[in-house]
Amino acid sequence: MGAxxxxxxxxWKHIIGFLLSLVLTFxxxxxxxxxxxxxxxxxxxxxxxxxxxxxxxxxxxxxxxxSDSGRIQTFNMAYSFFIAVxxxxxxxWVMQFVL
Amino acid sequence: MGExxxxxxxxxxxxxxxxxxxxxxLGFWIFLGAEVALFATLFAxxxxxxxRTGSGPTAGELFEVKDVLIETLLLLTSSFTCGLAIFExxxxxxxxxxAWLLVTLLLGAGFITFxxxxxxxxxxxxxxxxxxxxxxxxxxxxxxxxxxxxxxxGWMILIIIQLLQRGFTPKTARKVFIVSLxxxxxxxxxxxxxxxxxxxxxxx
Numbered sequence: 002m003g004a005x006x007x008x009x010x011x012x013w014k015h016i017i018g019f020l021l022s023l024v025l026t027f028x029x030x031x032x033x034x035x036x037x038x039x040x041x042x043x044x045x046x047x048x049x050x051x052x053x054x055x056x057x058x059x060x061x062x063x064x065x066x067x068s069d070s071g072r073i074q075t076f077n078m079a080y081s082f083f084i085a086v087x088x089x090x091x092x093x094w095v096m097q098f099v100l
Numbered sequence: 101m102g103e104x105x106x107x108x109x110x111x112x113x114x115x116x117x118x119x120x121x122x123x124x125x126l127g128f129w130i131f132l133g134a135e136v137a138l139f140a141t142l143f144a145x146x147x148x149x150x151x152r153t154g155s156g157p158t159a160g161e162l163f164e165v166k167d168v169l170i171e172t173l174l175l176l177t178s179s180f181t182c183g184l185a186i187f188e189x190x191x192x193x194x195x196x197x198x199a200w201l202l203v204t205l206l207l208g209a210g211f212i213t214f215x216x217x218x219x220x221x222x223x224x225x226x227x228x229x230x231x232x233x234x235x236x237x238x239x240x241x242x243x244x245x246x247x248x249x250x251x252x253x254g255w256m257i258l259i260i261i262q263l264l265q266r267g268f269t270p271k272t273a274r275k276v277f278i279v280s281l282x283x284x285x286x287x288x289x290x291x292x293x294x295x296x297x298x299x300x301x302x303x304x
Binding site: 010012015018019022023026029030033034040043044047048050051054055058059061062063065068069070073074077078080081082084085088089091092093096 | 116122125126129130132133134136137139140141143144145147148165169172173176177179180182183184187191280281284285287288291292294295296299300302303304
């Protein structure tokens with residue numbers, strides 16, 4: 002469990018998380034600006050990269066699963082992301098008929 | 101709880117030692133869930149309106165890759181150094197904790213400086229909050245995030261002062277841990293601003 006992190010002597014988890022975040026940031030930048038892929042493909046790729054990077058923050062840096070309430074914390078964040086997807090995707094979908 | 105009881109003999113990190121601290125941390129996670137919902141409404145507004153540019157500039161005309169990348173790297177690195185601060189705290193090293201918190205603060209201040217310069221630059225180009233629906237929703241979304249970062253900087257300064265006065269206690273450890281959760285969360289929001297505002301704006 003993450004609560005025992007203080008036994009480690011070197012912050013491997015943080016360094017791996019940071020390096021992966023950098024790779025994802027530059028990969029998303031490349032996909033958007035220089036890959037020449039179709040727009041829809043680009044959007045899917047950069048959104049997937051963003052979700053992966055946000056998960057890295059939550060699991061590698063914030064240790065969302067640690068402590069006795071780890072399960073509640075994880076469910077709480079998963080539910081809030083579900084709400085976010087419903088609000089954002091739902092708004093875009095419903096407003097395309099109006100605007 | 102039963103399984104965890106035997107770990108309260110000192111092997112549990114300082115910030116989880118008291119029942120009050122554990123509830124404070126859980127409560128803060130629930131608050132972060134509410135923050136996700138708040139930012140979701142701002143993202144929804146922006147994504148519905150960002151192509152309504154009226155007579156003002158479009159996202160593609162306005163955004164500069166270099167500036168956005170500098171802001172992104174500053175905030176991402178500050179989130180990393182904030183993680184290192186907690187790592188040092190759990191090793192019981194106050195000096196290491198303070199040093200990394202200070203680095204985090206400086207990187208956060210650098211981020212805010214670049215963001216304010218970016219906003220001023222836009223306003224000088226005639227792209228103000230009143231110019232178009234795109235710019236209204238842009239400034240509200242990115243500005244709300246910037247306000248959060250500014251608050252985080254002030255909060256972290258106060259925590260550092262308290263650490264200097266009181267050192268490690270279950271209370272100060274819990275406060276440091278909670279401000280670190282807040283700081284990482286700001287980077288989570290920025291990842292989506294980077295992707296859905298800047299990258300999407302430059303590609304469409």
